[in-house]
Amino acid sequence: MTLVYWTKVQHALLQNQSIYVAATEQGVCRITWPSESWETLVSWVHRHIPDATLVESEQQLAPYLKQLTEYLDGERSQFSLPIDLRGTPFQMEIWKALQQIPYGETRSYSDIAAHVGRAAAVRAVGTANGANPVPMLVPCHRVIGKNKNLTGFRGGLHFKEALLTLEGYHEYNRKGHARFEF
Structure with missing residues (x-):
């Protein structure tokens, strides 16, 4: 048990x-x-x-x-907590890559796919990103469209925007929500 x-x-x-x-x-x-x-x-x-x-x-x-x-509260930019991640090997690979995105910065889905050596797996990266079981600790909110548009987010785009703003990142486009625009 x-x-x-x-x-x-x-x-x-x-x-x-x-x-x-x-x-x-x-x-x-x-x-x-x-x-x-x-x-x-x-x-x-x-x-x-x-x-x-x-x-x-x-x-x-x-x-x-x-x-x-x-x-x-805006008083911490890194976590020092143990995380018990549970997912497929591909998801684990993506979640590890997400943890390498610095506070206050973003990456595109295609950036993450290239980072893990699977440039053609952009949609799979989006799916793995959306399955992240520990948002904020594994910063899935730091992944945006390559055109800087906020894209699909399980928590709701308003929370994605709030977290990016909290981290001082403002270089995104609020317009549009093209779910598959990676």
């Missing part, structure tokens, strides 16, 4: 809407967006950690919440 500790968090940058943060003994494994429900968290945990038991514990998650809150 694997214990998965979870708690609910609200923050002004997320329009005081709730997100769920979950962690195993190995590290944070899932952060939801405000548009995602408790059922989203439960479904993800049961799919990726079949022997899991969910245990509510703000105390167990205190170090994660501290750094996440510091980031959302």
